[in-house]
Amino acid sequence: MKHRPLKPRFWLALASIIVLSVTLSAGTLFFDKSEYAARRAKFMEKIPDGVAVILGAQPLTSYHHYYQNNDFLYLCGVEVPNSVLVIDGIQKQTVLLFTADERGLRNDGLSADILKEPAAVTGVDRVLPIEELTNVLSRLAGQTKVIYTPFKPEELMRECSQEKFRTLQRTMILNPWDGRQTREGQFVNLLRQKFPSIEVRDCSPFIWELRTIKSPAEIEAMRKAARIGVKAISEAMKATRPGMSEYELAALYEYVAKKEGAQDLAYYIVMSSGENHPYVHYYKHDRLLKDGDFIVLDIGPDVNYYDTDITISYPANGRFTPRQKEVYEASKAVHEANISVYRPGLTTEQVRTEVEEILKKQGFDLNKDYFKRMRGGFGHYVGLAVHDVGGGPMVLQPGMVFANEPLMIFPGENLGVRVEDTVLITETGCEVLTAGIPRTVKEIEAFMKKDGIPQALKKAKLY
Numbered sequence: 204m205k206h207r208p209l210k211p212r213f214w215l216a217l218a219s220i221i222v223l224s225v226t227l228s229a230g231t232l233f234f235d236k237s238e239y240a241a242r243r244a245k246f247m248e249k250i251p252d253g254v255a256v257i258l259g260a261q262p263l264t265s266y267h268h269y270y271q272n273n274d275f276l277y278l279c280g281v282e283v284p285n286s287v288l289v290i291d292g293i294q295k296q297t298v299l300l301f302t303a304d305e306r307g308l309r310n311d312g313l314s315a316d317i318l319k320e321p322a323a324v325t326g327v328d329r330v331l332p333i334e335e336l337t338n339v340l341s342r343l344a345g346q347t348k349v350i351y352t353p354f355k356p357e358e359l360m361r362e363c364s365q366e367k368f369r370t371l372q373r374t375m376i377l378n379p380w381d382g383r384q385t386r387e388g389q390f391v392n393l394l395r396q397k398f399p400s401i402e403v404r405d406c407s408p409f410i411w412e413l414r415t416i417k418s419p420a421e422i423e424a425m426r427k428a429a430r431i432g433v434k435a436i437s438e439a440m441k442a443t444r445p446g447m448s449e450y451e452l453a454a455l456y457e458y459v460a461k462k463e464g465a466q467d468l469a470y471y472i473v474m475s476s477g478e479n480h481p482y483v484h485y486y487k488h489d490r491l492l493k494d495g496d497f498i499v500l501d502i503g504p505d506v507n508y509y510d511t512d513i514t515i516s517y518p519a520n521g522r523f524t525p526r527q528k529e530v531y532e533a534s535k536a537v538h539e540a541n542i543s544v545y546r547p548g549l550t551t552e553q554v555r556t557e558v559e560e561i562l563k564k565q566g567f568d569l570n571k572d573y574f575k576r577m578r579g580g581f582g583h584y585v586g587l588a589v590h591d592v593g594g595g596p597m598v599l600q601p602g603m604v605f606a607n608e609p610l611m612i613f614p615g616e617n618l619g620v621r622v623e624d625t626v627l628i629t630e631t632g633c634e635v636l637t638a639g640i641p642r643t644v645k646e647i648e649a650f651m652k653k654d655g656i657p658q659a660l661k662k663a664k665l666y
Contacts, residue, residue, distance in 0.1 A: 231317040232280035233507040234420045236326030239280045242413060243290055243297055246278060249409040250292035253349030256340070257406075258390060259286035259301075260357060262311075268467070269311045272357035273364075273587040274410050276508055281325055282313050287336055288327075293347060297327040300336055344398040351406035352394070356385045360505065361470050363590040364407075411592035415584060416602035421509060422627060425586070425604060428465070428506035429625060429636040432513050435459040437640055439500060440647070442655025445519050449474050449488035455656060456502060465504035469512065469589040473501035476519070480612050480619030492519040497527050499619050503589060510589045512582075512606045513637045514623030521651030523644050530611065530620050533573050535642060536562060537609040538622040541580060545607075545626060545633035549599050551581040573611045582606030585625050603628045604636070 232239065246255070259275040262284040271282045279288055279299060286301035299322075305315040321330040331339065343350060356371060358364040368385075375381045376388070384392065394403045417425070439456045453472045460468065471486040476496045479485040484501075492498070501514040516534070518527055540558040549557075558580070562569060584591035584605050596603060608623035622642070627634045641650040660666030 231282070231314045231324050233424070234280060236280070236324070238418065238420050239278065240326045241418075243278055244295075245413055246290060246406075246409060247292045247295055249412075250290070250349075250351050250406065253292055253347050253351050253404070254343050255288075255290040255292065255351040255406050256343075256390075256394075257288040257290065257353065258357070258386070259284070259288065260359060261285050261386075268360075269313065270360040270467075270508070272359055273414075273508065274353055274358065274407070277410065277414055277587060279325060279327065281317065283308065283317060284311065285333060287333065289339060289343070292351075296329070298329045298331060298339065299325060299327045300331045300333045300339065302333045340394075340398070344401050347401070349402050349404055350394055350398070351404050351409075352390060353387055353407040353410065354391060354405035355407040356387060358588055358592070360467055360508075363588045364592055366590065407592075414586055414591065415593040415596075416600060417586060417604050417627070418602070421586070422602075422604070424507050424509040425511055425625070425627075426636055428469075428504050428509055429511045429513075430639075431460055431463040431465050431504045431506065432502070432511045433637055433639045434463055435465075435504065436500065436502065436513050436515055437650075438656060440515055440517055440641070441650060441653055442657050443492065443498065443517070443519055443521075443651065444658070445492050445494040445496070447492050447519075447657075449476065449490050449492065451657070452500070453488045456500075459656075460504040463504075465506055466508075467505040469503040469505045469510035473499070473514075475499040475501075475619055477617050480617060481614045483610070483612070483619070483621075494520050495524070496520075497618050497620075499621050501621065501623065503585075503625070508587055510585055510587070510591075511625040511637055512585050512589050512608075512623060513625065513640070514608060514621040515640060516620045516622060517647050517651070521648055523648065526616070527618065528644055530573050530613070530618065531622075532644065533567065533571070534577065534609045534611060534620045534622045536565060536567060537574075537577060538607055538624070541607045541609070542624075542626065542633060542635060545599060545628060547599055547601050547628060547630065550597060551595055551599075554599075555580045573613075577609050577611045582608040582623070599628050601628050601630050607635075 257275050260272040263269050283301045283303050289298040308315045317324050355364050356367045371385055375383050391403050435456050438459045439452050442455055473484050473486050474488055475485045476490055476498045496519040498519055499516050503511040503513050540561040544554050544557045581595055584593050604627050606623055607626045608621055610621045612619040624635050624637045627636055641647045
């Protein structure tokens with residue numbers, strides 16, 4: 204019997220079923236449960252005299268995607284809304300409390316696998332309904348003298364905890380016409396009121412110290428995010444032409460990033476051109492690009508809650524003016540010198556000193572205005588947040604991931620430059636996670652002669 208060839212739509216349908224099956228069988232956790240158990244074990248070492256209570260993110264009141272807060276996710280990987288994690292540093296045990304049903308979880312786009320065998324799926328010692336929280340806290344108060352809990356605000360998708368705290372202090376906590384506490388501050392107050400004999404301490408610094416050093420599993424997630432970010436931002440650069448709207452480039456970036464597997468963007472798309480260069484986080488995308496404009500495009504994708512941070516700077520018409528080239532190459536020289544210097548054991552001040560020596564040997568005049576204006580060396584940590592927790596490192600260590608982002612702005616010239624990559628400190632030096640972007644003047648000018656997606660669609664009369 205002769206079989207007819209299967210039609211293309213059959214293969215498309217089959218591919219859809221396979222993708223759906225993989226998605227639904229992927230399980231609740233992004234990493235193996237042993238990864239989270241190892242993190243909790245390290246955390247327990249920091250609280251040997253007490254018990255920590257970590258609040259998860261609450262259900263949403265809006266039509267946004269539900270995301271767990273980063274500290275809670277870091278310690279157990281569970282995305283169920285309104286969960287609480289109790290980590291006992293004395294008994295070395297973990298209790299997870301939540302109440303959920305399959306319909307509610309699936310409506311939020313979350314896996315319901317955790318409902319089948321929650322302790323086995325998550326690797327925690329016990330799982331209890333959230334309605335038991337009062338009883339659990341009362342028992343803890345009789346067994347320990349110290350309860351730890353985060354004092355800083357929870358960090359949700361596209362949020363950075365320290366920045367969020369400063370904003371809430373100004374607009375809510377210290378506002379004489381408001382005065383509310385954060386959810387965490389209110390929880391601390393309630394613990395002290397209900398259990399006056401218990402000392403309540405902040406465990407945010409302990410979690411943040413652990414988050415500063417990335418594990419191999421975290422690094423691999425960030426490598427995936429970096430690959431997606433490099434492809435998306437390169438496509439945006441290639442598509443840029445005078446006469447385009449900034450919002451068109453922003454839409455193109457988001458399309459490519461999500462097509463390649465990003466679950467979200469790490470932050471809003473920063474795009475500065477023309478008179479907007481002084482505003483380093485400008486994100487309105489409200490200019491029509493002109494011939495002669497210089498663009499700073501700063502964005503990164505989020506993959507499984509892990510971010511990367513990339514910035515490119517380039518001319519809208521694909522050709523550098525002498526001034527644009529001069530300033531750009533100075534910024535790129537600092538960027539490359541940083542990469543050549545980064546290694547374990549150095550302080551950020553030592554990095555800066557070594558970089559200055561490299562620039563002098565290369566013939567740069569460090570008295571030039573752009574070197575005096577430039578910010579370089581160590582930008583900020585990158586991880587579960589784009590401006591990840593932890594202050595500037597005293598000493599570089601393997602596993603640290605941060606932004607290398609020399610930056611300079613010339614408001615009177617409608618010119619700004621930032622050359623930014625996400626960098627991992629290794630045992631012997633560093634790895635540029637976001638490598639692969641056209642970076643030299645020659646590479647950028649050649650790359651921008653190619654057709655981007657909009658140009659290809661227009662030639663095909665599909666745009």
